[in-house]
Amino acid sequence: MAARVVTLAFNGVDAVRVDVQVQFTGGEAKFFIVGMGDKAVQESRERVRGAFIGMGLALPSRRIIANLAPADLPKVGSHYDLPIALAIMAGMGIVPPDVLEGWAAIGELALDGRILPVAGALPAAVAAGGMGLGLICPDACGPEAAWAGDTRIVAAPSLIALVNHFRGTQVLAPPRAGDMLEGDRVPDLRDVKGQENAKRALEIAAAGGHNLSFIGPPGSGKSMMAARLPGLLPPLTPGELLETSMIHSIAGLIARGRLSRNRPFRSPHHSASMAALTGGGLKAKPGEVSLAHNGVLFLDELPEFGAQALDSLRQPLETGEVVVARANAHVRYPARFQLVAAMNPCRCGLGGAGRGACGRAPRCQSDYQGRISGPLMDRIDLQVEVPPVTAADLALPAPAEGTAEAAARVLAARAQMADRAGGDGAPPNAPILNAQAEGDFLETICDLDPPARALLARAAEAGGLSARGWTRTLRLARTIADLEGSGPVRRVHVAEALIYRRVSTPSGSARWGRGVMAVRMAGEDESAFSGVSHAPRNL
Template identity: 85%
Template sequence: MSARVVTVAFRGVEAVRVDVQVQFTGGEQKFFLVGMGDKAISESRERVRAAFAGLGLALPARRIIANLAPADLPKEGSHYDLPIALAVMAGMGVIPPDALADWAAVGELSLDGRITAVAGALPAAVAAGGMGLGLICPEACGAEAAWAGGTRVLAAPSLIALVNHFRGMQMLSPPKPGPMLDGERVPDLREVKGQENAKRALEIAAAGGHNLLFVGPPGSGKSMMAQRLPGILPPLTSEELLETSMVHSVAGLIAKGELRRARPFRAPHHSASMAALTGGGHKAKPGEVSLAHNGVLFLDELPEFGAQALDSLRQPLETGEVIVARANAHVRYPARVQLVAAMNPCKCGHGGAGRGACGRAPRCQTDYQMKVSGPLMDRIDLQVEVPPVTPADLALPAPAEGTTEAAARVLRARERQAERAAGTEAPVLNAQADGDWLETIAALAPDARALLARAAEASGLTARGWTRTLRLARTIADLEGSDAVRRVHVAEALIYRRVGSTGLTGAALAARA
């Protein structure tokens, strides 16, 4: 006797088909699991045996072989419990074998026969739908799996409920998708007094999806402004929502099937390791840069992060994905994020000018900032100095404009970008534009191109810096509602570029050019 049930193995956010093949043969009563499974899978036979005992069933007095095919594909996780149990039940005749032909299954078994939640229900449901199958999953995962759309979902609380369903004794109702939430309330920009230049940079970064760095002394409002960025970003599109939710599902971060329209905002502590930032560990789980996919990765106290951890972000910031390499597998996770970072000018916090200036300036300042590599800094489009807030600033009334007004301008700028990219395969956001498409959308007037060329020569602007300045100028023009990228837009974009080997600020370089 034999039976087969379909399940999946997770490779990043991709769910790969796996066939659980069970065969009963003569010989001593033993239960074998083969197919390159990990420790959790090898323990499945004991959970299956105990769950069967909870139902009053005993495994047949025969040799049972459960093969997870393909055998050369590494498999890990407890979600194989349910498909193994169902295949054994089908082989025993407890469930009609043909009843499972149109279903895939994922789920972990408890010792009393209940089916407990597992990570990855959403990508499993999407993969099952792609194979023309429905998905059997734990009841706790039903609301999440139902977001897969056209895929049939059967969410069961226990093995006995599944047996009764397939025997026609007590039918299970299909689950409904979980709630769609707007996200947590974000503080208003109107609460930030002063720092108009920094708020302008924050708005530009939001409009084009650009990377941003705030540099200033403690208490100047760097983190305060970064935390207000989600409030001026538009909500996720339907496609982005699915992409982001798939990553969160694999990480086990979707509770009660709740999806959020708000863009992710991840703020790891500076003690985070390279694996925590980019993904990895024993089971190659997604890191912070993937959990922030289509959203914001905020790194406060940037130089305090490990140099190796920071440099591991260089490739994801360019390619929009992370490939976690292992000896037996390469796991790919999406990682298209907007990096926002904050740092003090030096270890002491205040830098080499003004009240409380560092007595070891400028060496202390140079040594501290050199902890962040040049190639990573070159990937940050806007680098903004945030001066201390003065008592005069604090005495001012609240600004006339806040998050609502800034969000409206950002939305209009993004709509202009979407209209340009409509009907093409080009990326929507200016921060992702490249090659001929960038040259087309950021066609510069002769005086604007001459300004950029002179500034590039004066500051030693890299090829990447040239491209990112063009992208930034295009976004500034979009915020203004201008079809053309003019000289004034290029001049403002240059102000935000990194200080070059000349030692001049971006503003000085633009003025000199």
């Protein structure tokens, strides 16, 4: 006799159909699970046996073979317990086999027959609905699975309750979707005194989704400002909420189905490994870059991260996804995040000027900053030097503008970007954020007037901008123009964008955030920056 129950295997955020086929044959009474399962899958035999004993049942005194098809697909996790147990019950006649048709099942079994929660209920429910199936899941996963929309959900606390439900002696009510959380209160920009240039850069980054780095001495407010970025970002759209929640579901980070429209803000410690950042490990779990999808990844003390770990970010920053390669599989996770980094000018902290200056400058600075590769820095659009906060700044009253005012400007700028992406001349699936625009679409939306194009060309030649640097400067200038409400990108917008770029000086050394040097080297004077209200004071 044979029975079959559908379950799912996870490949990144995608769920793949797996058929659990159970057959009873003659021979020695043994229980085999085949189909390329990991250690947790093989241990399912004992959990299923214990759950049956907890219900007062015994496995048949026959040879039991549970095949997980397709056999060449790796199976990982404990969520195969429930479908294996259901297939055995169907083969024994405890559950009518026909009632399990049209359902997929996931769940771990306790030795007393309870069905324990597992990760991945939301993507499992979405995948089951796409296959025209309902989903049987643990009771604790019901509120999460219910967010899948029209998918039928049966959330059972135990095997006994599930058997009674399908036999018609007990009815399990469909679960309700979990709560939508408001999220923690985000600190206000009004708390930051001074640092007007850095706050301006933070607003530009929020508007266009640009990568940002702060470099300055300890106590200058780098981490303080980074923590205020989420307050400038608009809530997740429904599509972004589903994408982000599915990743968090795979990682087991959703409690009782509670979701939040706040954008993720991940801040890993600088001891994080490459697998922790980009994903991997024994079960190829999503890393910090994927958990920050549609949100912010904040790396404090950037040079203290391992060089290999930092350089592993280069591909996700370009492609918006990360591929965890294994010998028998490639696991793909979305990873379109906004990078915000903070660092001291040197290991001593204060750099080469002012009170407490490093006695080994500039060698200490170049060695410390040299830990970060040039290709990674080339992917950071805004590179801002943050000076120490003076006593005069601290004595000032709180700024008149805070997070609410800046967020309103960010929202207005993003509305312009959305209008362009949905316009008649836009390609299908055009990116909304300027930081993601490329190709002909970027050239179309960056309508540079002749003085702006001439300035960019001369500055790029003098400052050694790479092709990527050219593209990212265009994107940045477009965002600055959007914040101003300007249609064309003018010379003043390009000039401000160049301020934030890292350029090469004639000696070959790199300068942080001093694009103004490139303009001067191109033969321009300070008139290039007329109208740039946030240009550095030392022009």
